[in-house]
Amino acid sequence: MVSWSARRKALTILLFIGPTLIGILLFSVYPIVLSTYVSFTDRNKFRPNPDCTVFLTGLLEPLCWPQFRDRAPVGLGSPYGLQDPIFKNYADLLGTMFTPTALGSMFLMVLCFLPLIAAWVLTKRFAKLATPPVSRTTLWWGGLGLSLVLAFALNIGAAYNVLMDTGDFVVVVGRTLIFVIARVPLSFVLGLTFALILNSEHLPGRTFFRIALFIPWAASSLGILMALIWQFFFREQGTINQVLSIFGLTGMAWLKDPFTAFAAVVLVDTWFSYPFFMITILGALQSVPHDVYEAADLDGASWWQQLTRITLPLVRPAILPATVLTSITAFQMFGTAWAITQGGPIQSVGKPGATEFVIVYAFKQIFQTQNYGRATAFAVILFIFLFALTLYSLRMTKITKGAFES
Amino acid sequence: MRRKPTTAALVLQYSILILGALFAIYPLWFALIASGRVGDRLYTLNLAGMFVPLEWTFENYRTMLFDKPLLTWLRNSLYVASVTTVVSLVVTTSAAFAFSRFKFYGREFGLILLLAIQTFPGVLSLVAVAQLLTALGLYGKHEGLILAYTTSTLVFSTWNMKGYFDTIPVELEEAAQIDGCGPVQSFVLIALPLARPALAVTALLGFLAGWGDFIFASVLVPAPDSMKLVVPGLYSMANSQSVPWGYFAAGGLLIIIPTILVFLFLQRYLESGLTVGGVKG
Numbered sequence A: 001m002v003s004w005s006a007r008r009k010a011l012t013i014l015l016f017i018g019p020t021l022i023g024i025l026l027f028s029v030y031p032i033v034l035s036t037y038v039s040f041t042d043r044n045k046f047r048p049n050p051d052c053t054v055f056l057t058g059l060l061e062p063l064c065w066p067q068f069r070d071r072a073p074v075g076l077g078s079p080y081g082l083q084d085p086i087f088k089n090y091a092d093l094l095g096t097m098f099t100p101t102a103l104g105s106m107f108l109m110v111l112c113f114l115p116l117i118a119a120w121v122l123t124k125r126f127a128k129l130a131t132p133p134v135s136r137t138t139l140w141w142g143g144l145g146l147s148l149v150l151a152f153a154l155n156i157g158a159a160y161n162v163l164m165d166t167g168d169f170v171v172v173v174g175r176t177l178i179f180v181i182a183r184v185p186l187s188f189v190l191g192l193t194f195a196l197i198l199n200s201e202h203l204p205g206r207t208f209f210r211i212a213l214f215i216p217w218a219a220s221s222l223g224i225l226m227a228l229i230w231q232f233f234f235r236e237q238g239t240i241n242q243v244l245s246i247f248g249l250t251g252m253a254w255l256k257d258p259f260t261a262f263a264a265v266v267l268v269d270t271w272f273s274y275p276f277f278m279i280t281i282l283g284a285l286q287s288v289p290h291d292v293y294e295a296a297d298l299d300g301a302s303w304w305q306q307l308t309r310i311t312l313p314l315v316r317p318a319i320l321p322a323t324v325l326t327s328i329t330a331f332q333m334f335g336t337a338w339a340i341t342q343g344g345p346i347q348s349v350g351k352p353g354a355t356e357f358v359i360v361y362a363f364k365q366i367f368q369t370q371n372y373g374r375a376t377a378f379a380v381i382l383f384i385f386l387f388a389l390t391l392y393s394l395r396m397t398k399i400t401k402g403a404f405e406s
Numbered sequence B: 001m002r003r004k005p006t007t008a009a010l011v012l013q014y015s016i017l018i019l020g021a022l023f024a025i026y027p028l029w030f031a032l033i034a035s036g037r038v039g040d041r042l043y044t045l046n047l048a049g050m051f052v053p054l055e056w057t058f059e060n061y062r063t064m065l066f067d068k069p070l071l072t073w074l075r076n077s078l079y080v081a082s083v084t085t086v087v088s089l090v091v092t093t094s095a096a097f098a099f100s101r102f103k104f105y106g107r108e109f110g111l112i113l114l115l116a117i118q119t120f121p122g123v124l125s126l127v128a129v130a131q132l133l134t135a136l137g138l139y140g141k142h143e144g145l146i147l148a149y150t151t152s153t154l155v156f157s158t159w160n161m162k163g164y165f166d167t168i169p170v171e172l173e174e175a176a177q178i179d180g181c182g183p184v185q186s187f188v189l190i191a192l193p194l195a196r197p198a199l200a201v202t203a204l205l206g207f208l209a210g211w212g213d214f215i216f217a218s219v220l221v222p223a224p225d226s227m228k229l230v231v232p233g234l235y236s237m238a239n240s241q242s243v244p245w246g247y248f249a250a251g252g253l254l255i256i257i258p259t260i261l262v263f264l265f266l267q268r269y270l271e272s273g274l275t276v277g278g279v280k281g
Helices: A006-039 A055-060 A068-072 A086-095 A102-125 A138-153 A156-164 A169-200 A205-233 A241-248 A256-287 A289-297 A303-331 A337-341 A360-368 A372-397 B008-037 B059-067 B070-101 B108-119 B124-135 B142-166 B169-176 B185-193 B196-211 B214-218 B229-238 B245-278
Strands: none
Touching: A006 A055, A006 A205, A006 A372, A006 B059, A006 B070, A006 B108, A006 B124, A006 B142, A006 B185, A068 A169, A068 A205, A086 A169, A086 A372, A102 A138, A138 B108, A138 B185, A156 A169, A169 A205, A169 A256, A169 A303, A169 A360, A169 B008, A169 B169, A205 A241, A205 A256, A205 A337, A205 B196, A205 B245, A256 A303, A256 A337, A256 B008, A289 A303, A303 A372, A337 A360, A360 A372, A360 B124, A372 B124, B008 B245, B059 B070, B059 B169, B059 B214, B070 B108, B070 B196, B070 B245, B108 B142, B124 B185, B124 B214, B142 B196, B142 B214, B169 B185, B185 B196, B196 B245, B214 B229, B229 B245
16 A cells, blocks of 8 residues: 555645545435435426425435525425325335235245256255255256146236236336346357357358357447337337248237237347357357366266266356346346337336336336335335345355455 | 267257247347348238348438438437446456455445445436435436446446456555555556456446447436437337337347447356356356
8 A cells, every 4th residue: 555644645646536425426326315315206298396494305405505496496396205104105115915814925925936946956955965866957947837736726817917906116026037037147158159160170261150149248338229120120110020921920029919929028128138158158258278177078978967066166266246137137138128119018007018127117116107205215125135136146156355455 | 069969869859949049139130131021011022021131222211311310319328438438447346455455344234335335226216316406406317327327336446446456466556565655556557457347347337338238228318319328219210100110120130239249259258257256156
């Protein structure tokens, strides 16, 4: 550590960190504070204006501060006030989530995953044994089969429908989680496949394929424009239906059907995200020593055994942070769904559409319905959730490890 | 892999690669064909026409460049993105240097705070940001957008730069200090030149924050047409029924292709700049 005189040091630090600090306070911390406050008010399309006589409003709304007061938009709308009861926005969002029926359905759903969790725990335990009583594959298939049987026996479809009727929050977050669960493994498998092939040396044209397969990632910085091009494929008069009609088949309105619209968004978002996995895994594969495989070949290990016993464990440290990062990005996906479906198709009025994921929902609540109170309540719940998730994943992947020891 | 693969394995590998490459490239290829089609004839009932350009005209490109405000949008975007780049570079590198080199009260807390607030989704803070900018008189102006974009890059760039500064040996600066260098001098003259790869990454991220964004740009600068950035501008064009899709394809490609080329060109550089600094397991 360099040491300068104390006063000069303090001034220098302020000079260096000041701009960042002001930026963060104004554009990151302040919005969080204001959103939290607004989430307890009835602010919406008809009541957009601050009532500066209320102490907290006068304090938090910049348009109430004396020097800015003349910039406040004049005219339509009445001032907003506190909700009555004060948690009304939250109650509306969560709906009937905490009634016995809904909680019961949630319990049933968790119950279905128990065999899978048991399989996971058992594989962890058996991994330490030299000769496991049951092989890993059997365990996983057994767990999966039992889960499916349980799901069928407990009539999970009905439980799902009950949950989907509780309120917007469960619907939106549930759909987003399904999206993440579908999209992340899909891009992982694609990325892994391409990385494994591209890693072999006896392959003329490797560089060409590497560049070609990398292109979606390069295009993802302009994601919304690319997604608009993709959207064209799924339109009623779009490319897919054109090709089908050449073969004498009648296509369907892909984006009007909840399931195919969802699948379309998953497909396009996979297109954007698999190169990230491909690049990460390729980089990790370069550091895997060759002689390990030679030894495995001598011992007669099959291709699959080499993949699951050597390659995957060795590249795991690189894959884990990448997976966590992609999952968080997938959870906050906006552009793809907005460009392709705008959150639709909507099955019943006043309910979120089939591809209305968390950020799309928030965006629509703010800018279309202009229901600020409810949107900010949603933001606050989401923030708590994401904050906990990020802290947990940071601990798991130890990303911050190096940062605090120096 | 280690041994020479069998013919069957080779065939399988190549078919996967070719299918993958088709999947990766076809959307762009499709847009390219559509952008060269005569008039507003988007569709062709000809199967070959889906894969090769049977007809070609530069009419769509000409219209986009000279009759539509594409060039104005492009200028706006370039202005916003480059000012964001410069501001973000200055602000984040100095903060990162301080976090890396000085021990002070609240340093660890500051770093954690940066990560924590990043989890608040940007869209959801837009209402507050819009209000703040209205109060400051910057709503609907490019300068307001620049402020918003710069703050959106702060967290990642500061962390990444700090990671890189940590890898530069501090002895150099200590030697300079003995020779009479102050903290600002040792930052500008010693640390910055050594951090060039990470600077490139920080600059690129700052540029992309403004270049590809849709939400902030469409909310904070909603109108008029002459003030719009290129992505919201093209988006409004693609979604209106009256504008032929060929125009959008031509305009979109004029933006997308250079971006992709820059990315491909910088690929190796990017990977090394990102892995040396920032997130290490």
